[in-house]
Amino acid sequence: MRAIAKYLYGRPGFYLALLLLPPLLWLGTVYLGSLLALLLQSFYAIDEFTARIVPKITLETYRQLVSHPANVDIVLRTLGMAAAVTITAAVIAFPIANYMARYASPRMKALFYVGVMLPMWTSYLVKVYAWRLVLAKQGILSWFLDQFGLMPALDAALQTPVVGGPSLASSYLGMFIVFVYMWLPFMILPLTAALERVPQSLLQASADLGARPGQTFRNVVLPLALPGLAAGSVFTFSLTLGDYIIPSVVGAPGYFIGMMVYQQQGTAGNLPLAAAFSVVPIILIAIYLSLAKRLGAFDAL
Amino acid sequence: MTPAIELAGVSRTFGAVHALDNVSLAIAPGEFFALLGPSGSGKTTCLRQIAGFDHPTQGKILLDGDNVTDIPPFERSVNTVFQDYALFPHMSVAENVAYGPKVRGVAEPERKRLALEALELVRLVAFAERAPAQLSGGQKQRVALARALINRPKVLLLDEPLGALDLRLREEMQIELKSIQQQVGITFVYVTHDQGEALSMADRIAVFRDGRMEQLDSPRDLYERPRTAFVARFVGSANVVEGELARRITGAARSFAIRAEAIEVFPAGAPAPAGALTCEGVLEDLHYHGATSRWHVRMDDGPILAAVRPEGSADVKASRGDRIRLAWSRENIVPLADA
Amino acid sequence: MRSRKPRDWNAASLGQKLAAFAGLAFLHLPVWVIVLYAFTTEDRTYQFPPPGLTLHWFSVAFAREDIWAALRMSLSVASVATAMAILLGTLAAFALAQSRVRGREAITLLFVLPIALPGIITGIALLSAFKFADIQPGFWTIVTGHATFCIVIVHNNVIARLRRLPQSWIEASMDLGADGFQTFRYVLLPQIATALLAGGMLAFALSFDEIIVTLFTAGHEKTLPIWFFNELFRPRERPITNVVAVTVVLITMVPILLAYWLTRPGEFESK
Numbered sequence: 001m002r003a004i005a006k007y008l009y010g011r012p013g014f015y016l017a018l019l020l021l022p023p024l025l026w027l028g029t030v031y032l033g034s035l036l037a038l039l040l041q042s043f044y045a046i047d048e049f050t051a052r053i054v055p056k057i058t059l060e061t062y063r064q065l066v067s068h069p070a071n072v073d074i075v076l077r078t079l080g081m082a083a084a085v086t087i088t089a090a091v092i093a094f095p096i097a098n099y100m101a102r103y104a105s106p107r108m109k110a111l112f113y114v115g116v117m118l119p120m121w122t123s124y125l126v127k128v129y130a131w132r133l134v135l136a137k138q139g140i141l142s143w144f145l146d147q148f149g150l151m152p153a154l155d156a157a158l159q160t161p162v163v164g165g166p167s168l169a170s171s172y173l174g175m176f177i178v179f180v181y182m183w184l185p186f187m188i189l190p191l192t193a194a195l196e197r198v199p200q201s202l203l204q205a206s207a208d209l210g211a212r213p214g215q216t217f218r219n220v221v222l223p224l225a226l227p228g229l230a231a232g233s234v235f236t237f238s239l240t241l242g243d244y245i246i247p248s249v250v251g252a253p254g255y256f257i258g259m260m261v262y263q264q265q266g267t268a269g270n271l272p273l274a275a276a277f278s279v280v281p282i283i284l285i286a287i288y289l290s291l292a293k294r295l296g297a298f299d300a301l
Numbered sequence: 302m303t304p305a306i307e308l309a310g311v312s313r314t315f316g317a318v319h320a321l322d323n324v325s326l327a328i329a330p331g332e333f334f335a336l337l338g339p340s341g342s343g344k345t346t347c348l349r350q351i352a353g354f355d356h357p358t359q360g361k362i363l364l365d366g367d368n369v370t371d372i373p374p375f376e377r378s379v380n381t382v383f384q385d386y387a388l389f390p391h392m393s394v395a396e397n398v399a400y401g402p403k404v405r406g407v408a409e410p411e412r413k414r415l416a417l418e419a420l421e422l423v424r425l426v427a428f429a430e431r432a433p434a435q436l437s438g439g440q441k442q443r444v445a446l447a448r449a450l451i452n453r454p455k456v457l458l459l460d461e462p463l464g465a466l467d468l469r470l471r472e473e474m475q476i477e478l479k480s481i482q483q484q485v486g487i488t489f490v491y492v493t494h495d496q497g498e499a500l501s502m503a504d505r506i507a508v509f510r511d512g513r514m515e516q517l518d519s520p521r522d523l524y525e526r527p528r529t530a531f532v533a534r535f536v537g538s539a540n541v542v543e544g545e546l547a548r549r550i551t552g553a554a555r556s557f558a559i560r561a562e563a564i565e566v567f568p569a570g571a572p573a574p575a576g577a578l579t580c581e582g583v584l585e586d587l588h589y590h591g592a593t594s595r596w597h598v599r600m601d602d603g604p605i606l607a608a609v610r611p612e613g614s615a616d617v618k619a620s621r622g623d624r625i626r627l628a629w630s631r632e633n634i635v636p637l638a639d640a
Numbered sequence: 641m642r643s644r645k646p647r648d649w650n651a652a653s654l655g656q657k658l659a660a661f662a663g664l665a666f667l668h669l670p671v672w673v674i675v676l677y678a679f680t681t682e683d684r685t686y687q688f689p690p691p692g693l694t695l696h697w698f699s700v701a702f703a704r705e706d707i708w709a710a711l712r713m714s715l716s717v718a719s720v721a722t723a724m725a726i727l728l729g730t731l732a733a734f735a736l737a738q739s740r741v742r743g744r745e746a747i748t749l750l751f752v753l754p755i756a757l758p759g760i761i762t763g764i765a766l767l768s769a770f771k772f773a774d775i776q777p778g779f780w781t782i783v784t785g786h787a788t789f790c791i792v793i794v795h796n797n798v799i800a801r802l803r804r805l806p807q808s809w810i811e812a813s814m815d816l817g818a819d820g821f822q823t824f825r826y827v828l829l830p831q832i833a834t835a836l837l838a839g840g841m842l843a844f845a846l847s848f849d850e851i852i853v854t855l856f857t858a859g860h861e862k863t864l865p866i867w868f869f870n871e872l873f874r875p876r877e878r879p880i881t882n883v884v885a886v887t888v889v890l891i892t893m894v895p896i897l898l899a900y901w902l903t904r905p906g907e908f909e910s911k
Contacts, residue, residue: 022731092666132872243758262855281761285758383808
């Protein structure tokens with residue numbers, strides 16, 4: 001043992017390689033290798049007559065992806081949903097994060113922390129299922145709205161074109177609510193961490209110099225919270241782009257990128273098209289990350 | 302006699318930075334040796350080479366005559382007291398102290414006995430079962446000392462060990478460290494940036510600056526015979542007189558150091574003692590320090606000289622803005638090597 | 641001149657408080673709904689409020705062999721994936737905690753990618769790779785998928801703890817005569833143990849509950865989430881689904897709470 005320890009001590013590079021090799025080999029081959037396989041797959045195409053994959057490099061599948069208006073619709077619909085969910089999650093998360101970071105007593109803070117952590121880690125599928133119960137036609141939400149005589153408001157909302165539908169459980173509105181719910185903790189936690197780093201004295205200084213609370217928020221709090229907001233939005237954005245369970249369990253007939261990927265590789269058996277579709281969120285997330293980076297969103301992280 | 306430690310032409314570079322530049326020194330067995338310098342001067346890098354946490358890019362390190370340059374720290378008979386104490390928080394005081402014997406395979410009852418013996422030395426036997434978090438800074442310091450001494454190393458390294466303590470405790474610990482060193486008879490290598498600490502404790506001091514050893518001498522020689530302006534200022538807070546002013550006072554261009562206590566103060570134009578060197582300027586500041594007071598006098602061509610006089614014996618009553626004559630005897634000046 | 645009320649900097653306004661608590665309530669509402677519905681006597685619709693409460697469905701679910709099989713499957717997948725993640729994630733954390741690693745940024749990116757990219761991409765990518773390599777999906781393909789993101793969780797937990805350990809502890813240990821293995825055994829392991837355990841717990845919970853990647857890599861195998869997913873689309877047995885939902889929540893909650901307890905702020909104070 002001692003001899004091995006001495007041998008390794010004298011060769012730090014070798015020791016480091018020993019540590020790094022197994023995990024790197026795993027992620028390098030299994031994960032990166034799979035990503036490459038995915039990319040390669042997306043450059044294959046399916047023979048329309050035999051429905052078999054032709055292992056020849058071609059741009060045919062991508063051409064299909066961009067030339068069908070329906071496919072472009074799917075990308076735009078997913079992107080729109082991701083943007084709406086991200087913004088809404090940020091708006092709801094802010095007061096919670098602000099309260100946790102600034103006002104809560106240590107006990108209250110711990111309570112809030114667990115309170116955010118537990119739903120976040122509660123089974124994903126169970127939460128989706130629970131929302132189906134809540135949003136169903138005779139479900140909990142309807143019952144509560146009925147108690148307060150608010151049914152007409154719900155009906156009006158459901159009759160709105162595009163977002164509406166026969167019930168909340170089968171409308172974009174319902175899907176949007178579930179998405180926001182699902183990813184909200186991913187916004188709250190980084191935002192709280194960022195706000196905790198803003199010293200109280202900065203706010204007092206701002207107020208002392210004559211800024212009204214609104215001005216302090218705009219000019220001091222918001223810029224300093226930006227890294228947390230950016231980190232959180234990467235999660236909400238990326239998670240919405242890739243999800244295919246929520247749109248298939250709660251939602252309207254329109255397709256989303258994730259559903260398309262799942263369906264094309266499964267029932268449709270068109271793995272190349274599924275692969276090409278899954279490259280879209282990778283590109284969108286890369287663009288989003290570089291934009292956020294250029295805006296300096298990660299400088300303080 | 303074989304030196305306890307010998308550094309032969311040791312250099313350590315980090316990229317383009319020369320943290321240690323060709324340092325050679327030999328430390329005698331049983332010596333209390335201090336490495337003194339401002340932060341970034343290379344003294345801690347030097348200590349880390351001896352401990353084995355870091356390895357020289359060039360040169361050799363000998364421990365008791367054996368070349369240990371490439372030997373890992375766990376095979377060197379050298380132990381360290383860390384600046385942040387580095388006590389393991391998940392072990393009790395006794396377990397911390399017994400850690401050395403434990404990893405060397407000493408059985409439980411024996412290492413317990415050794416630990417209590419070491420704690421005895423630092424008068425902390427009563428705290429053996431406490432957790433390090435329950436100790437005060439000074440107590441942690443003494444536990445770290447007991448832990449480092451339990452292996453009976455040939456050399457004990459101390460990295461600014463008193464840096465985190467307040468002044469009174471620091472002075473107590475200086476005395477205690479010195480007496481423990483005499484008791485155990487182990488060579489101590491002591492890193493500090495506090496020249497008072499180095500002067501009062503060490504047998505010899507190596508002064509570091511920018512990775513080089515500037516001067517190695519006994520405290521008295523270092524204080525009274527600094528060889529460079531840097532040592533004169535850093536160790537003795539002496540006045541360094543250079544260039545035109547030096548020529549005007551001594552008649553030669555060579556710069557020299559003069560300690561503030563050696564300067565006497567007179568009213569302008571007053572006759573100075575025979576044979577004394579003199580100069581005149583305007584009193585800019587007068588600081589009262591209790592037993593002494595410190596005079597800052599600006600020479601006519603710019604530089605400020607400081608004089609320290611015993612309070613009450615002041616040869617002159619003066620206030621800010623008055624013209625003052627400074628005088629000192631020729632044998633008190635120390636000619637300096639560098640320009 | 642405007643008169644301004646003196647502002648108490650340690651108290652939130654009522655509006656702020658309300659918004660915070662309303663948000664928290666929103667997060668908890670569906671979890672309680674599930675608990676309530678597990679006891680409902682109504683077995684055809686999602687009628688609210690439930691017409692009556694019963695424990696009957698628990699015994700029905702308990703007798704179902706297919707549920708037990710799926711549960712066993714999920715537990716074994718999670719155990720194996722967690723074990724692999726603990727080994728590989730810890731190795732990676734120890735390597736990347738050192739500052740002198742060349743290309744550390746690229747490697748670190750590789751170590752966040754599996755959770756930064758949507759799960760569906762991991763899923764379809766693994767599926768393409770299995771197709772290329774002609775691997776039949778089954779237990780080990782599920783484990784492969786899960787291990788990939790579980791490694792990241794363990795790595796993140798352990799490296800966060802390692803970064804907070806002073807370098808001087810390692811040096812002190814070596815200085816006192818401990819070699820690398822002894823230093824790991826006596827100093828590092830006790831210090832990272834809770835972080836390692838917490839990472840393992842989280843990885844286990846994540847794996848136990850995973851559906852998005854699993855649907856791509858499972859082939860004909862059924863984990864509990866896959867069983868559940870199928871029930872969502874042909875809800876013939878709503879009451880049993882409700883009972884399983886509560887059970888799943890309880891099973892995942894235990895490791896999550898333990899992980900929180902192990903890494904709660906203040907649990908680890910150096911010196």
